[in-house]
Amino acid sequence: MSQLLLILFIGSFLVYLLTRMNWIIGVLANIGLAIYSFYRLFTFKVGTSESIFSLIVNQNGTLVYSELSKFFGIISLIVAISVYFFLINWLEKQKNRAVFNFFLALITASTLGVFFSGDLLTLYIFWEIMLLFSVLLVQMGKEDSKKAALNYLTISLIGSYMYLYAVFMLWNRYGTLVIKDIVQKISVETSIFKWAVLILIAAAGIAKSGIFPLHTWLRTTQGSSPDAFSAILAGQLEKLGAYMLVLTVAVFPSLKMFPVLYGGIPVFNYVLIVLGMISILIGTLMAIKQNDMKMLIAYSTVSNSGYILIGLATMDKIGFAGGLFHAFNHAIASVMIFLSFAAVIYRTKTSKIDEMGGLIWKMPLTFITYLVGIISLAGIPPMSGFISKWMIFVVLVKKGMFLTAAAAFIGSVGSFLYVFRPLAGVFLGQLKSKHKDVKEVPIFMLIPMLVLVVITVFFGVIPGPVLNMITAVEKELNIQPLEHTMTVIKSSVGQWNTLTVFTMFAVGFIIAFILYMVFPKAKRIPLTNQYTAGEFLYNYDLYHYSTRFYAFFERLYEKHPSVEKLYEMFGKFFKDIGEFLNRWFYSASPSAYLLWFSIVLLAIFWVRW
């Protein structure tokens, strides 16, 4: 594994040089590296461990290859490879191509490093490398991405430093950082220590995957970062957060560490579930309000991370599997959505929903990608997104967690509302006159999008291969494995046969298609006739309803409290304190310096004599 990581890190420098010479060759080299590491993931034997450089005394860094690292490695490489393919055409419009490619390669390398890490400090190092270069990538986007990048950096650093604090607490207590050793020792600790450590470690995952209360960076960061990188951010980087959450609830044995509450769920996980619940609600409600399509999906990420977290935190065989599967599905679906957005922006140069419309006529394949993506994201059968959501619902119902189940259902219904908005605003409706000449995107942008469509549909029909990997992870983490076959998932409240469902859908589709063919063809009329019933049209641009799409609904929670504003207040508070200090201590006159000097003198004398 260290060999693979070394190849990737050195290879990324090579990618940089190649991209400087010819950017297409650079992108191809990047694809080559990603495909090579994808292949290598299958050649490693699970359970092997290697030791690498040492950072603190008596502590070697270790790499361990587990089922979990395999699962997450595969997700992140599928995402990476499809986005890199997309770049073959897309990168043409980006400035600083060499640096862009170089950073992408480094991010993939360090992401794999995080998944391979066998001890907490090595994990932190790869985590921070990934963070640094992703911040530098985010700010290559639109004008306001500079501020967004700082926002992202600050919140991520809050998470990762909290994590590092926990790492040192553990190191101080046990003298080791190897996850396997710590896990064995920690269950007999005092409860304050356990709570502190796990909350601090979870903070990194919460910040990265965008769970309340550290979700505020997602909107601006995903909204303004380079369009193709938004896909990486949603599909690859936020899944690091999911990995960290798995680490917190499952690798650290939360079942053994904490007293079990209602429904057989440990207290600590209950706290996480509440956070996940809030994230689902906030993500859904805020997504409905957004006019920028990338920001809209950014909020949907908040809500989907909530689902993942709830699924994982139940520590139930179905729930945990549902959480992992949802991580997989969300990665694929959000990459599809962001890539289709990138394609739309590539052609129309805008991401505002109300500035577009009717693009289905011009970009049908992009539309299909988006459609399949949102179907999967919103959890409608027969796409794979439905299966994972179903698994999470099943466990919530089975455990009788009705409040959480209610939130999850509201989120699910809300997701229909918000994913429909770009669908109606961007792809359906009236084609704007300025977009008359828009063409479908070039072939290399289409290939990854359509391949992802196939993947989503395929795993929607035959989820077996992914479920096999998930059950392997569950076995490794001492959770009862999920019972399933290639197309059937069994649970205590019944079973779900994906093939039957797919056949039903297919049959329905075929019947509808036959009816469509049998009945007389509808007359083709110009688009605008629909709005005016054939009357003469005076003003072309007025007839498409997409501004404040859900105004009737938004009014219900117009005056909502906002965490974002709270954080802005904190930021302003610190800045004001800084100004105060500057004025009273540093820019003061010499006499003021003397005043402070004598105050210190008196204070020390008074306290210490």
Added chain:
Amino acid sequence: MISLMIAIPLLFAFVSIVFKGLAKYALPFIVLLNILILLIASTPVVENIGGWKAPFGISLVLDDASYYVVLVVNLIFLLLSLIPQIIDKGYDTIILLLLTSTNGLVLTGDLFNSFVFIEITAAAAYILAYHRNNPYGAFKYLIIGGISGSFYLLGTIFSYVGAGSLNMAHISNNSFGQLTAAIAILFILGLGVEAKLFPLAGWVPDVYASGSSLTPTILGTAITFAIMYLTGRIFITVLHGTFLDVLYILGLLTVIVGEVAALRQDKLLRALAYSSIAQAGLVVAAISLNNIDSLTGAYFHSMNDLTAKFILFPIATVVIKGFEKDRLAGFAFSVASFSLIGFPLFAGFRSKLLIISSAFSAGNYILPAVLFFASIVEAAYLLKWNIKLWFEKSDTSNNIPWNLKTIVLVLSILLLIIGIYPDLYLDASRKIAQSILDTQGYINSVLGGI
């Protein structure tokens, strides 16, 4: 032999008053000679000036700690002498004087002697602070520096009263009883101003951010490092770690205050000055933990900080618009800021890691928390400046001289190397730490087992 390191620069400083322009050419050779003297010397060397035996006369001590500190100081002056453009006419004498006093400050084994050298350093620093026409900043520094100097002198007098000697080793060997508190407090106030502790050192931003590239480059690196050494030596070797808790609190306050104050600054130099304050606070707080790992971490961090600051300050004064035309300088600037923040792969990460782990081993849970808070704030404003400078449109290049560019580039690569292979700095700082903690060894080598 080692007294030459003080004598030769002083001699040339006098000569350069008459032969104007000589100092500029002489400086590299003088510094090289100093380094040569260091290379052939084997520690510990104790040199008694005028042949008076240790507790009675002034002695210069070159043990492991002062060896490496003097080496670092002279290397910084060597680098400085390689960029003669930033040394304006008339300031070369001051630089020589500063070299004299800094070497003396580190080498001396005598408290009163160290007071003299501190005053010379401060006097040279006042003049440097005036560089680029900054009279008010220099005046403020002069007032507060003068007061702190008199407190340092008072501390020296008290220890003479208490121990009957001015020799550090001899003082360390005796106990003062009740006077200890007075001495420690006076030294805290005396050194705190130079060590940039809050709220004693209000002068720093005004002096560092005057627009001169010479002033912060030398005051924020070599002088700071020498003062950090002196802090360790006086409070740990001589005073046996009394009153370190006061230093600890002041250090932590300085870290927080420095970082928070930097957040609001719209001038890069001023932000860097505050960052310098915060790093000094961190080093003092780590020194005050008083164990081998934390001291090693403190001096290691100080070295990383001064390496980064030697890149940041000169570039910050030269660059007005952006890095679009000076990509190499921009690279060096970014590497230095990442190291300062403490991202993995860069040097600052290793030293912060060491400080944190030593604090945890000492059962201190507050210092790491403060350090993390400071790092977050520091990351926010340093990255803001990096992004701004990299992506601001500029058509003109900034005229960064080639020698400065080379030096900052080499230093930034050094930061990367230290990040992966820290032994170069780590060994030096461990030696410094060991020797500062080894009170008995110091006493034996100076007094010769009286």
